[in-house]
Amino acid sequence: MLKALKTMFGKGDSSQASAPQAPAAVDSTAGQSNSPVPAARSSEPDTSQPAASEKPRSPRTKSDKPRRERPAKPVDTWRLEDFAVEPAEGKTRFHDFNLAPELMHAIHDLGFPYCTPIQAQVLGHTLRGKDAIGRAQTGTGKTAAFLISTITQLLTTPPPKERYMGEPRALIIAPTRELVVQIANDALALTKYTKLNVMSFVGGMDFDKQLKQLESRYCDILVATPGRLLDFNQRGEVHLDMVEVMVLDEADRMLDMGFIPQVRQIIRQTPMKGERQTLLFSATFTDDVMNLAKQWTVNPSIVEIEPENVASDTVEQHVYAVASSDKYKLLYNLIAQNDWTRVMVFANRKDEVRRIEERLTRDGISAAQMSGDVPQHKRIKVLEGFREGKIRVLVATDVAGRGIHVDAISHVINFTLPETPDDYVHRIGRTGRAGTSGTSISFAGEDDAFALPPIEELLGRKITCEMPPTELLKAVPRKH
Template identity: 60%
Template sequence: MTKQNKRYRRPRWHISQFKVEEVPGKVRFHDLFLPIALMRAIQEVGYEYCSPIQAMTLPYALAGHDCIGKAQTGTGKTAAFLITAITDLLEHRLEEQYVGEPRALILAPTRELALQIAEDAKALTKYSRLKVAAVVGGMDFDKQKQQLHEQRTDILVATPGRLIDFMNRKAVFLDQIEMLIIDEADRMLDMGFIPDIKTIVRATPRTENRQTLLFSATFSQDILNLAQRWTNDPVRVEVEPKVKTAEDVEQHVYLVSSEEKYPVLRRIVRQDEADRVMVFANRRDIVRDLAENLKKDGIPCQVLSGDVPQNKRIRTLDGFKEGKFEVLVATDVAGRGIHVDGVSHVINFTLPEDPEDYVHRIGRTGRAGKKGVSISFACEDDSFQIPAIEEYIKRKIDLEQVPEHMLDDESAAAMVVEKAAEKAAKAEADQAAAAQTAAEAEQPSETSEPVVADASETETSEPVKAVDNAAAETPVEDATAAEPEAPVGEVTAIDVAESEDGPEITVEVFVQESDDTDEGTADSEATKTDSDKA
């Protein structure tokens, strides 16, 4: 083999490179005997132990059982069904596969969630030859079609409407589907997608010839009826989160009138601690009006709602993640499946009609162990939503009056000025301390002991030595009565002056005469001074 034809081969990865200690009560991914290529990707994304939904679902799903799972967003269900699908496809390879014929289909209710699932799938298939594609509405149809026809597709992530468009144009065929996954089925039901999903399911193989995984945040009777029709003897898994609202989120609900909402919002986003803010409203027209008013007031912001084209929504999210603007005003389309680190505040301009959306909204802050703040406005219209939210999150919501510094622009401005003054005073104090430290470091000294720059405030051993020397040279009336170790007197004043030869220290000492002297002079005060060149 010539040097030109020699191919570089990467070192083979071994499972021994992925070490995870056994912990009682926890399930490691090692314990599930997953394919090596998948385990390598799992190590790279940072997974070590299964979450509760993963630990309960994967043993059954990997064994080929249908599953219906009840789990909230953020519990790890995405990884649960992706690991199942990837394992199945790797262990059962096809000798021949045509373009436009995916083997696994994942349905999601929103474009953002579908794209997020596709990103996670690509990360987990990084070291395998499986191909992932996404077809969602609001993006270029021809580009998505070209992507499907250029190469085979193993895992297809789709929103129902766009998938039916591809099916009607004979660009996608579902007769080879081995695994069907329906995520957030309750959301599909609420958004009116059930007729489309029925059409899609009918195009796939029969229930006994495919594996079906269905996940929902709630198990309503409608969801259970659909699960019975679309699954074959399913295993039912339910995982309730211990805490439905994030512990790292400081929650406030302010009682305001409709007219006070926007002025209070404007003052909140102008606070120094409001680094990155997400503002939620229930309707698109409210979102547009809020964004326009914020821009007029000089606050950089962008809109994220269902009527924004998909490519622009992706650019908007990227810009917000990169800190190109401070405020993102959104409908609930951004409340699920969107992960943006560093969001300091979430503001509910209007309280959501669905209590679950409240949890999803405030979950955008307080992530990755960082503290966050959630502020909700409750006016005469929104207050009706509070009891349902309290029942859902299993805790009482304390209604608060708006803080005084948010009530009017003058108070808000005064608050900003006060904080600026505090910062300036602290900076000035730090600067003075640094200057004093530098002066002490530059002060000349004959000994290794430090010389104090301001002797009127602090006494050190150096001036005391000067006093002792002066006392030794000063004659005492009764030298025999004086003990060598006895103190000369009390230092009453120390003065430091600069001279051409260096700092000059003057020490004033009060000396009490001994009892052996004459009575006339026993109570007299004697002042002795000495100048010592430092």
């Protein structure tokens, strides 16, 4: 678990892709009776809907099942003195903030005494109750920043005396299923010495199984994709009038994916801004993102963390000038001749991803695809197989690739250059993590070579185009 969680502190890259196991528990009493505002059903493409024949449950229904407290791990044998960290110039310790012993114990277990830059800056504002807008790339530790702040709020403020089962106190919305799973796993690790319950709702997973969580325990921290959250809300299972902290992660990606109308429906059902703390994170601060932040926050603190380098120095970058008709031959020969074992291939469209995966599989290279069309249970198996080395090549779109963190990816191949330069940085950032070296190879064909100059402008340097060696363009051998 330690290795899997290093990425949220900006020290590593691997996070569990399996769905988090909800802790078996509850920590409060029940009872509130405000009527929910029904929300329209989501059209989120990756959300599997409950069967039409199912009857909606009546809102605000108290569970008659016995409710168990989450068995928090014992903390009495551990003291803060066991977490000794010397002050260091230019570094902020977690000791420098007033964090609960239970939370410090969890941070100590993870082995991270010093904050990353975004953690230090965000916590300086949010622990005082201020709204915040943060701009930081993946791998900077922003997930831990908003989780530590959220957990502190829930531990220092007693829960309402009257409370219903489906009323989360903190709500975290993320655009993809993989990112929701990652955040929920990180939250479970940070709350393991508390009695706070963490739940995650995503499309593509069994609806009734997720529903059972709400029927057996209170929900303190809820992490969800917009569409599935609205499904639960429409059925009267989840009510958002008690949300104390709301977090929107990867706001720019939610804009790109068309989720903002759903997010607006969700936010309308939470307390008014000023009565809740709102944290918004985005890899970019576009005008659209800042307009949303203005609507949903009150005098937010703005934290911007500039990466030391737009693209890591540990990633060796190559661009091959190649005809579109030769791209697949080049891809196959690169992987087959070099015997690479863990490669990510990016393409811009889902149909491209599907065709590449099918051709590689047909030609004897173990490959799997990752796009919005792949059911969640299959996505989890694919990521497990990729981590274990059973799958050599993972082919993905930019949207599906967000939230995927796998150790030891040696090569990233851009089968098609992305239309947005920032996506290029996100893609090649899948390799060369945690001090290891990596290689990115981009194919620039007649249809997408125009995307190269904006990428070079963002990087601040030219990338020399190479002609691929003749042996990399030889015909793919037929399999009998």
